[in-house]
Amino acid sequence: MAGYVSEAVIKRLPAYYRHLKELEQEGIMQISSQGLGERMGFTASQIRQDINSFGGFGRQGYGYHVTDLRMHIGHIMGVDQKHRMIIVGSGNIGTAVALADSFPRNGFETVALFDNSERKIGSRIGELIVQDAAGLKRYLDENTVDIAVLALPANCAQEVANQLYAYGVRGFWNFAPVDLKVPADAALVNVHLDEGLQVLSYRMQQTR
């Protein structure tokens, strides 16, 4: 049984998932906490502690069964289910998300793309036609959508998120450079690409 899974472990789950997938592709079926740790840059004890916290999977002397553990982590994260996404905002980021093939490959399928600019409505991005954002409510009345990707300017992102919440959306992936707030029964990840660059800048100063 999974105990309390800490926020730090949650943020590491995708890395576990990715490394286990790579191991599968390399034909590796079993791996020790030591081996997985070396690969991921963690200690064996950290690996054991993390994995224990969501289910206690390894067997002394056997290590972890790669596919079982990958599937278990995928199930915990819910990435063994399909997710239907809409993208609001068809600028550079919205377009990049719409055209990326890695998201649908992992079960996150973009089903519609919206914008409020006359210039963009009706244009084609990949296999999608940009729809008028004025039609969002109607679209969400008629279609099931799990996640809204917010690829909008900072100054309207919260308002759009509030509307989408009112229309029933409960998952938000926000690229606007602002920390959005959503009610407790909704989930939100703020991306903040700029902050990655600032952390990089910090690290570059330290290595100089």
Next chain:
Amino acid sequence: MAGYVSEAVIKRLPAYYRHLKELEQEGIMQISSQGLGERMGFTASQIRQDINSFGGFGRQGYGYHVTDLRMHIGHIMGVDQKHRMIIVGSGNIGTAVALADSFPRNGFETVALFDNSERKIGSRIGELIVQDAAGLKRYLDENTVDIAVLALPANCAQEVANQLYAYGVRGFWNFAPVDLKVPADAALVNVHLDEGLQVLSYRMQQTR
């Protein structure tokens, strides 16, 4: 004098910076640890502890001077300096980074864009013409570049990073879905957009 700044605090620095910038824009000049905490979703004591760890700035009863603290944090992160970036890979992500206006606004200027696809070399993206990746060494011999943005497939990202390191690049912002490794005198941030979606999927399960 700044003491040891933990990895967790480093990752929070950009959020401090962003919130302090917003406060400046709102004309707020002074703020208590309590007020800043409420805004950022931390306790006052966490705010004080964080800020103490990089310099001890507040004064009992006065709180923090917003602009001084913002500039201090900007200086720690090195974002008060200009950074020259090249982008390697002119696909969706490379294009989005090249066209985003938030990066140059924060001092991260894209000076060149490279690809190895005949179809893309010579095409225009914003104000840049896509150059042949075969010319990277020569370009780096003749130009100062601080950061390489790697917007490449996973299977060639490490090799390209190794080459760029050999040509003198010491900062890497990696969008390929793989954990790159760089020598200790270089700095690296791996973005992993996919992982944000997986964390979102996890949180959506928890709120259901």
